[in-house]
Amino acid sequence: MDGVSVLAGRFKIFDCEGYMGKKGLRFRLPLLALVIGIVSILIAACGSDPTATSVPATDAPVPTSPPQVVKVGTTVPLSGSLANWGDLVNVSMELAFERANSENWAPGFTFELVTEDHQGSAPVGISALRKLVTVDKVPVVSTIFTQIALAQVPVADDLGVVLVSSGVQHPDFGKLSQWTFRNASNSAHNADVLYRHVTENLGLENPRYAAIYHGGNDAVRILLERDKTLLATFGGEMVAEEAYIPEEKDFRSLLTKLKSANPDVVHLITLGTETALMLNQAAEIGLTPKYFMTITAEGAEVIKVAGSAAEGLIYASPAFNPENPDPELQDFLREYKARIGKDADGFAAAYYDGAKMIVEAVKRSGGASSQEIADGMRSILTFEGIGGDYTFDPATGDGWQSFQIKSVVDQQYKTVVPLIAPYDIAQ
Amino acid sequence: MDYFLHLVVLGTIYSILAVSLNISVGYTGLLTLAHAAFYGVGAYAVGILTVEYNVNFFFALLLAMPAAGVVAAMVSPILRLKGHFFILGTVAVQLMLTQVLFNWISLTKGPFGIPGVPSPVIFGLKLNTPPTFLLLSVPVMIIVVLLAARLVNSPFGRVLKTIRANPSVAESIGINVDLYRLRVFVITAMMAGVAGGLYASYTRYVHPSAFDVVFSTFILIMVILGGTGRWMGSVLGVVGLITIQESVRFIPALPANMVGPVQIMAYSGVLFAVMMLRPQGLIGAYKLE
Amino acid sequence: METLAQFLVNGFALGGVYALLSLGFGVIYNTVRIFHVLHGAVFITAGYITWVFVEHTGLPLYAAGIIGVAGATGAGMLIELGVYRPLRKKAAGFLTAFLASLAGMFFIEGFLVAVSSTDLKVLKQGPLSVFHLGDVVIAYFHIIIIVVVVLLFTAVTLFLRSTQWGRMIRAVASNPELALSVGINSNQVFLMVFALGSSLAGIAGIFRAYDVGLEPVVGLQLAIIASIGVIIGGIGSLPGAALGGLTLGLAQTLVAFLLSGQWSQPVAIIIMLAFIVFRPYGLLGTREHKELRRLL
Numbered sequence A: 001m002d003g004v005s006v007l008a009g010r011f012k013i014f015d016c017e018g019y020m021g022k023k024g025l026r027f028r029l030p031l032l033a034l035v036i037g038i039v040s041i042l043i044a045a046c047g048s049d050p051t052a053t054s055v056p057a058t059d060a061p062v063p064t065s066p067p068q069v070v071k072v073g074t075t076v077p078l079s080g081s082l083a084n085w086g087d088l089v090n091v092s093m094e095l096a097f098e099r100a101n102s103e104n105w106a107p108g109f110t111f112e113l114v115t116e117d118h119q120g121s122a123p124v125g126i127s128a129l130r131k132l133v134t135v136d137k138v139p140v141v142s143t144i145f146t147q148i149a150l151a152q153v154p155v156a157d158d159l160g161v162v163l164v165s166s167g168v169q170h171p172d173f174g175k176l177s178q179w180t181f182r183n184a185s186n187s188a189h190n191a192d193v194l195y196r197h198v199t200e201n202l203g204l205e206n207p208r209y210a211a212i213y214h215g216g217n218d219a220v221r222i223l224l225e226r227d228k229t230l231l232a233t234f235g236g237e238m239v240a241e242e243a244y245i246p247e248e249k250d251f252r253s254l255l256t257k258l259k260s261a262n263p264d265v266v267h268l269i270t271l272g273t274e275t276a277l278m279l280n281q282a283a284e285i286g287l288t289p290k291y292f293m294t295i296t297a298e299g300a301e302v303i304k305v306a307g308s309a310a311e312g313l314i315y316a317s318p319a320f321n322p323e324n325p326d327p328e329l330q331d332f333l334r335e336y337k338a339r340i341g342k343d344a345d346g347f348a349a350a351y352y353d354g355a356k357m358i359v360e361a362v363k364r365s366g367g368a369s370s371q372e373i374a375d376g377m378r379s380i381l382t383f384e385g386i387g388g389d390y391t392f393d394p395a396t397g398d399g400w401q402s403f404q405i406k407s408v409v410d411q412q413y414k415t416v417v418p419l420i421a422p423y424d425i426a427q
Numbered sequence B: 001m002d003y004f005l006h007l008v009v010l011g012t013i014y015s016i017l018a019v020s021l022n023i024s025v026g027y028t029g030l031l032t033l034a035h036a037a038f039y040g041v042g043a044y045a046v047g048i049l050t051v052e053y054n055v056n057f058f059f060a061l062l063l064a065m066p067a068a069g070v071v072a073a074m075v076s077p078i079l080r081l082k083g084h085f086f087i088l089g090t091v092a093v094q095l096m097l098t099q100v101l102f103n104w105i106s107l108t109k110g111p112f113g114i115p116g117v118p119s120p121v122i123f124g125l126k127l128n129t130p131p132t133f134l135l136l137s138v139p140v141m142i143i144v145v146l147l148a149a150r151l152v153n154s155p156f157g158r159v160l161k162t163i164r165a166n167p168s169v170a171e172s173i174g175i176n177v178d179l180y181r182l183r184v185f186v187i188t189a190m191m192a193g194v195a196g197g198l199y200a201s202y203t204r205y206v207h208p209s210a211f212d213v214v215f216s217t218f219i220l221i222m223v224i225l226g227g228t229g230r231w232m233g234s235v236l237g238v239v240g241l242i243t244i245q246e247s248v249r250f251i252p253a254l255p256a257n258m259v260g261p262v263q264i265m266a267y268s269g270v271l272f273a274v275m276m277l278r279p280q281g282l283i284g285a286y287k288l289e
Numbered sequence C: 001m002e003t004l005a006q007f008l009v010n011g012f013a014l015g016g017v018y019a020l021l022s023l024g025f026g027v028i029y030n031t032v033r034i035f036h037v038l039h040g041a042v043f044i045t046a047g048y049i050t051w052v053f054v055e056h057t058g059l060p061l062y063a064a065g066i067i068g069v070a071g072a073t074g075a076g077m078l079i080e081l082g083v084y085r086p087l088r089k090k091a092a093g094f095l096t097a098f099l100a101s102l103a104g105m106f107f108i109e110g111f112l113v114a115v116s117s118t119d120l121k122v123l124k125q126g127p128l129s130v131f132h133l134g135d136v137v138i139a140y141f142h143i144i145i146i147v148v149v150v151l152l153f154t155a156v157t158l159f160l161r162s163t164q165w166g167r168m169i170r171a172v173a174s175n176p177e178l179a180l181s182v183g184i185n186s187n188q189v190f191l192m193v194f195a196l197g198s199s200l201a202g203i204a205g206i207f208r209a210y211d212v213g214l215e216p217v218v219g220l221q222l223a224i225i226a227s228i229g230v231i232i233g234g235i236g237s238l239p240g241a242a243l244g245g246l247t248l249g250l251a252q253t254l255v256a257f258l259l260s261g262q263w264s265q266p267v268a269i270i271i272m273l274a275f276i277v278f279r280p281y282g283l284l285g286t287r288e289h290k291e292l293r294r295l296l
Helices: A003-020 A031-047 A084-103 A122-134 A146-159 A187-201 A218-234 A252-260 A274-285 A302-310 A327-340 A346-365 A370-378 B002-028 B035-052 B057-074 B076-080 B083-103 B130-153 B155-165 B167-172 B177-203 B213-226 B231-249 B256-277 C002-032 C039-057 C061-089 C094-116 C140-162 C164-174 C176-181 C186-211 C218-233 C238-258 C261-278 C290-295
Strands: A068-076 A109-117 A140-143 A162-165 A180-184 A208-214 A237-244 A265-269 A291-294 A314-318 A382-385 A388-393 A398-401 A403-409 A412-420 C130-133 C136-139
Touching (some): A068 A084, A068 A346, A084 A109, A084 A346, A109 A346, A109 B256, A122 A140, A122 A146, A122 B177, A146 A162, A146 A218, A146 B177, A187 A218, A187 A291, A187 A412, A208 A218, A208 A252, A218 A237, A252 A274, A252 C002, A252 C238, A252 C261, A265 A274, A327 A346, A346 A370, A346 A388, B002 B035, B002 B130, B002 B155, B002 B213, B035 B177, B035 B213, B057 B076, B057 B177, B076 B083, B076 B177, B083 B213, B083 C094, B083 C218, B083 C261, B130 B155, B130 B177, B130 B231, B213 B231, B213 C094, B256 C094, C002 C136, C002 C164, C002 C186, C002 C218, C002 C238, C039 C186, C039 C218, C140 C164, C164 C186, C176 C186, C218 C238, C218 C261
Parallel strands (some): A140 A162, A162 A180, A208 A237, A208 A265, A265 A291, A291 A314
Antiparallel strands (some): A382 A388
């Protein structure tokens, strides 16, 4: 929206004020007229927006030259405490599209990323999705975080837009609509492989777990419940569990409580920078279990803040192997590091692969409408990506990534078990 | 166009919130930062009743009002406080209700939220798009605004203005100030509950993060911006704030990761400017205390 | 038992920072009668300035810290000159000042996110160094915090008791009109009060940034904590403000010990409500304080 139209909108508001403000007229005016007046002000304010109206129509199917531009939307957090995830998604997908365009993966089509900030909030996420679909006319949108993705599903359903996520953990995401697809890691599998690693590879029988978890996140709750199921099924005990709220930064009290339960394994089921603070504070109060585990140690500069306290931290990551000499993977890793300044992890690879799948779907169905992309996606049953292999259920559109175990060794992230299977028990 | 209508739908829901909050802030002098909490109670009432108990949407919407009203009555002891203490008390209520939504998992599903809230159906027409939803939200908004306008222009409303101007004088002429404050608090909470019910059935998903103290502040800014003590002002405040928010989204060359922070800076900057230059808001009836 | 002792140690470390913050808030509130939400911005400014100097110029921590506190002091005085003084000139009410302050706080939060992202800014790497006292673990840094808090508290009390400026501040606090009539320039006094309160907040901010790090959102959160500290300590009483902050730190730690970490924030608010309802004059305030008569 340019400044002039904003001003135009404002002046109309002031006009309206002068008129409505007159005594006597104020409450006698038919309210309907008033509402219509406001609506027309809004139309004046937003309708004159050049970006909103001058979007070129992309509907016309022109598969020959010049190549048809496929706009792919993302709704991600770019501000707020989860902003690091937004960069991860966007850079990963951008890299995939740049490669798709230069190597002509889908002949006749080029791909372009359009992004909107959802600020980690569900109402904003809905607005962002609507804006992408109706203003930017994107046929497919990639999203992240369950609470936002679930709120977006009905909207995607109504608008008939493909909603892809390479990060959402909720078990129902794929089933909720014919338009939802997923290639993601699975929270329950994450808990599985950590338990398997501790018991089978490290030989710790009947481990005594203690968990400290983010009280306001669904993926975290899924992991916690899965830990308990595993301990009950295969042996072991949850000796202490403590919830925290994300505003809290002083975890010494909670860690002291965990310490007094004397656990073998402390599971830090956290999402952000808390992990690093917890490791520091645990070292300070002398909580020294055999192992610390966490969801992911790579997104939030754990090593930078925790330093030596991060040494030995174990975590599960989607099974992508940065040592693999595959040139596509190595290019991705190099470019990703160059743009963000951090090493790419399995989640980044999953979003790269998610973008690649969109390209593949367009290629298979030879068109870029939402319907054609959805049909193309449904025809993909297995997919080899740089982040590992994915298996899909064509009935729901759900696909899962395989896992590996990593650890912080000598202040570096190192793979310790390249491929590890989850348990085959119900979630 | 669809996106614009989506903003209009949000505008109607926010207008209900702002107009009702204005009765408390502008007419009675109760500056509360807990309005989003009652909005949340309404949204959860509709979400839980329609999803878990298959209650008809319109019946659930009717029940959302007493639900929010009862919660407001439960926390009404904070009405004994005045000035800064009252604001802090309402912040307390807001933060605690958010915690309840997050932690009473058996009722609210906590951080999982409640997906799949059904769209309302009128005469076989499913209101699941912005233009169709307007058929519901506009009439509801008109009813609430009409009620609010009636309320503040009735003898009841004039008593409220007396209380705002000088509680001791009101007391001395035999007005039960505490009782009036309680009534206003409960009535405005019920209106917020209606807005919450609409929101739940429009987005079809409720999650505690949508009803936090930041959103409470947001509603308050709408009221203050438009002007206290004029219900029209609140509607203008809603239009103004949505325009500010959305204009930021359309600034060319603004990197996407700057949109959120710039939106915050834009509306807080506007509020700051209004407070420094024109504390009664755009068309406000009186200056804040 | 050791566990309880450990909690007390943790609580004093947390409470020390809160006490400084509340003391600063109290110095300002008791004199100027403004609900200074921007106190949180001052707090965070000190931490960010220090972080920028440590990270980008390689200045030693103490030198960067001095710049940080100076920055906070300057920020506090600027807020008085640019926000509250113009509002006072227009005879704006306390709600206007509160909302202007709240808006300013949000603006600065948005600004910090825009220029520096939301990453946690910590002034050190790795855990604090500690020593053992029986089974209880104590960090040297936390001892420093507590010693500095005690010293600063004593210094502020002496300053207010026995210097000319201190007597002027107390005069304006207890009766602005009378102070004016004996020739005290209240604007100068207010500026002094903001400098004093803001430097205390700045020191607290640097402690916090070193101990657990800073994010833009903690400003508002800690401004609320500071005000609650003043209320439970007793409006009008500076020892009360410090004690209130300390009590909050201990209470949050103990609640985490007895119940769960999820209640450590709500408990601050529950305690505040309990005080407001049952003992509105706080721990050390007096029942007769005239500010209370206006608020209850």
